[in-house]
Every structure is written in C-alpha cells, then in structure tokens.
Amino acid sequence: MATMIDFSEPADRVAPQLLGAILRRGGVTIRLTEVEAYLGTADPASHAHKGPTPRCRTMFGAPGHLYVYASYGIHRAGNLVCSPDGTASGCLMRGGEVIEGIDIVRARRGPTAPDAGLARGPGNLGAALGLTLSDDATPVHSVSGRDPEAERQREAHPDTDLWIQEAPGPVEMVRGRRIGISKNADAPLRYWIPGDPTVSSPRSLRVALEVL
DNA sequence: CGTCGGATTTACT
DNA sequence: GTAAATCCGACGA
Numbered sequence: 001m002a003t004m005i006d007f008s009e010p011a012d013r014v015a016p017q018l019l020g021a022i023l024r025r026g027g028v029t030i031r032l033t034e035v036e037a038y039l040g041t042a043d044p045a046s047h048a049h050k051g052p053t054p055r056c057r058t059m060f061g062a063p064g065h066l067y068v069y070a071s072y073g074i075h076r077a078g079n080l081v082c083s084p085d086g087t088a089s090g091c092l093m094r095g096g097e098v099i100e101g102i103d104i105v106r107a108r109r110g111p112t113a114p115d116a117g118l119a120r121g122p123g124n125l126g127a128a129l130g131l132t133l134s135d136d137a138t139p140v141h142s143v144s145g146r147d148p149e150a151e152r153q154r155e156a157h158p159d160t161d162l163w164i165q166e167a168p169g170p171v172e173m174v175r176g177r178r179i180g181i182s183k184n185a186d187a188p189l190r191y192w193i194p195g196d197p198t199v200s201s202p203r204s205l206r207v208a209l210e211v212l
Numbered sequence: 213c214g215t216c217g218g219a220t221t222t223a224c225t
Numbered sequence: 226g227t228a229a230a231t232c233c234g235a236c237g238a
Contacts, residue, residue, distance in 0.1 A: 036219070045219070055234055072220050073232030079219085092219055123220050133233085180219055213238085224228075 004142045005166050007063035011037035011082040011089035015175075015191045016212055018080065018091055020167030022145075025129050027101040030119055034095030034192040034199045036178050038079070040088035044183040048088035058137045059088035066162060068126070068136040075123030076131040080140060080164075094122050094179075095192065095200045104130075116197040124200075138162055174208035 005017050015037045023030045038046035040059065047056040047069065058067040059081055067079040067090050079090035096119040098105050105118050105128045119128040140162045143150040150165055171193060178190045179201055188209045192199045199206065 038219070047219075050235090053235070069219080070233050072218060072230080074230065075220055077219065094219085121220070178219075182218095215237090216235090218233095218235105220230105222228100222230090225226085 003166065004144055005164060007080065007082050007140070007142065008084050009082060011039060011091050012189060014080070014082045015091050015189070016173060017166060018093075018164075019173045019191055019193055020169070020171035022099075022165050022168070023093075023096070023129075024100075024163040025161055027104050028098065028129060029100030030096035030125070030128065031099050032093060032096045033196040034093075034190070034201070035080075036092040036094055037082075037189040037191070038090050038092060039189070040083065040090075043089075043187075045178065045181040045185065045187075046088070046090075048090075052088070056088070059090050061085060061137065064140050064142060066131075066135060066138040066140055068131050068133055068138075070133060071123055076126040076133065076135075077122035078126050078129065078131050078135075092122055093125050094190070095120050095196075095198050096125055096128070097196070097198045098128060120198050121200040140164055173212045174210065175212060176207050176209045177205070179205060 015035050018032050018035045021032050040048040048059045052060045062085045065081045071077050079092050081090045083089040098118045119125040141160045143153045143165045145165045174194050175188045175191045
C-alpha cells in the first residue's frame with residue numbers, strides 16, 4: 001500500500017518524499033521537481049531562525065500547512081510546513097512541472113513563459129498555484145497515491161483546496177547547496193531531480209553533492 | 213515611526 | 226554580468 005507523506009518529520013527528511021510528488025490546487029496539478037529544506041531555529045538561513053515572528057509563525061504551527069511569504073515584494077513563495085506543532089521546519093517549493101491546468105497557469109504567468117518554466121523557481125511556482133499571502137497557513141492534505149483512496153479523502157474534505165500525494169513511482173534524486181541565501185548556504189539541503197528541465201537552478205549551481 | 217534587506221525574476225548591456 | 230522592479234516585515238529609535 002502506498003504511504004502518505006508524513007509532514008511531522010523534520011524538513012530534511014520530508015524533502016526527499018516531495019520530489020515527484022503530485023500537488024493539486026484548484027484546477028492546477030504540479031509534479032514537484034525541486035525543494036529546499038529549512039531547519040527552523042537551528043538554521044541561520046531559515047525565517048524561523050530567531051523564533052516565531054508574525055511572518056513565520058506558521059512554520060511553528062502544525063505540520064501539513066502552507067507557509068507563504070513575500071519575496072522581494074514581488075513574488076509569493078510557498079513552503080510545506082514540517083516538524084511537530086511548536087517546532088519549525090519547512091520545505092520551500094522551488095520547481096515543478098505543470099501536468100494539469102496549463103491553461104490556468106498560462107493565464108497567471110503570461111504568454112511568454114516556456115512550458116518548462118511555468119513553475120520553475122519559487123516565485124514562478126507560487127504564481128502558478130495562484131498563491132497570495134492570505135493563503136498562508138492553509139492546510140495541505142496528504143493522501144495516498146491510490147486513486148480511490150485519494151478520491152474518498154477529497155470527498156470527505158470538500159473545503160480543502162490543497163492536496164499532495166507521494167510520487168507514483170521511484171524517483172531519481174540528488175541534493176546539494178541551497179540557492180539565493182547568504183547564511184548556511186553550504187548545507188546540502190536542496191533536493192532535485194537531476195536533468196529535469198523544470199529545476200530552477202542555473203547549470204553552474206546544479207552540482208550534486210550527494211546522490212540519494 | 214524610519215530604514216533596510218531580502219529563501220527572486222526579468223530584461224537589459 | 227548588471228540592474229531594476231517593488232513591498233513586506235524585522236528591527237531599532
């Protein structure tokens with residue numbers, strides 16, 4: 001039997017389960033190809049490093065929720081909150097392949113973005129999902145990959161608009177340095193599917209430190 | 213309050 | 226490679 005993603009684990013243990021996972025919101029379905037783990041108070045690069053603030057308090061809340069923050073005033077990036085209630089960690093969604101609802105995503109992203117770039121990069125992925133700051137703390141329902149089970153779960157929670165299920169098959173994955181941060185950048189906490197065109201990093205930074 | 217920097221993206225030169 | 230866009234929240238006064 002397929003298992004559900006367990007967000008109560010620390011983000012660096014959840015991250016590998018997220019690669020290849022299927023995320024649905026409204027009419028948009030995205031297959032995650034790149035995530036970064038942020039390890040809360042122990043991680044100088046994490047928003048949660050200095051403890052709960054109005055911005056990052058969601059990361060300290062219950063696992064299995066969405067943490068949305070504003071990046072450079074322009075973008076909205078989404079994290080999947082991990083670790084038990086009271087402990088902060090999370091996985092930043094950095095890249096994904098739009099496999100359903102391309103028309104919706106293209107309306108949000110504009111006509112010039114290439115297919116592979118529709119959800120490439122945290123800001124673009126947030127835009128593809130239509131995230132706003134008011135989506136912060138939205139529950140994320142983790143369901144089994146078996147279709148009948150997922151359907152049953154969805155019928156039981158009609159108000160939930162965010163769903164995730166584990167990768168339908170084996171996924172090749174590597175990890176390496178995180179991107180766009182200045183503190184603790186050497187920690188190998190970025191996870192991605194090698195060779196996937198929807199991974200956001202430039203080629204020069206796509207250096208795998210470890211094959212998982 | 214005011215200031216400052218940012219888990220970014222895009223379009224330039 | 227460099228710069229502009231653009232705004233929220235962290236923090237100090």
